[in-house]
Amino acid sequence: MFKASMIVLMTLGMLPGQAFADNGFEPRWGWQQGPGPGMMQRLGSIDTNDDGMISDDEAAAQVELVFAAMDDDDDGDLTEDEYMSVRLGPGRGFNQARQKVMQERKKTRFAQMDHDKNGKVSKAEFMAAGKARFEAADTDKDGRVTPWEFRAQHRNLM
Secondary structure (H helix, E strand, O other): OHHHHHHHHHHOOEEEEEEEOOOOOOEEEEEEEOOOOHHHHHHHHHOOOOOOOEEHHHHHHHHHHHHHHHOOOOOOEEEHHHHHHOOOOOOOOOOHHHHHHHHHHHHHHHHHHOOOOOOEEEHHHHHHHHHHHHHHHOOOOOOEEOHHHHHHHHHHHO
16 A cells, blocks of 8 residues: 555655645645646656656656556556555545545446456556546547646546
8 A cells, every 4th residue: 555655646746845834834744746746746746858748658658657656566557446545636634525436436446447348457458548648638639638628627527
C-alpha cells in the first residue's frame, strides 16, 4: 500500500513535507501540493518533454506507472481492494458525503474495466481504459491533449 500511495501521490504532484493550515500560518506535517495549480502540476508530471501537451506515448507511460503503483503485490492484476485502497488526488477527506460518492464512482470504474468479469483488472484492461480516457480527452483528435482538453476531461471524471 505504501508503494502505491507514494508513487500515485508523487505522480499527482503531492510531495512529502510541510504544508500549512488554511489560515496560512499554522504548520502541519503531511502531504502538500507541489508548485503551481494542482491540475496543471498533474499535467506537467505527465508531459515529460515539456511541450505543454500530453502525447499518446506520454499518456501510456503514465497509465503504466499508475498501474504499477496500484499493483501492490506485483502480480500483474489489480484486485478491487488494491484499486480502492489508493486515494487519487489531493484533499483532506473532510467531506464524508463527497468521499463516499467518489469511492462509489471508483468502484463503478473498476467494474467497467474488468471486461472478463473475473474480479481483477489486468494490465491490458487497465491500459485499454487509459487509452479510452486519452481518446475521449483528445476532443480535436490530433493525438495530443492540450491543457484545455485535460481540464475538461478531469472535470468529467469528478
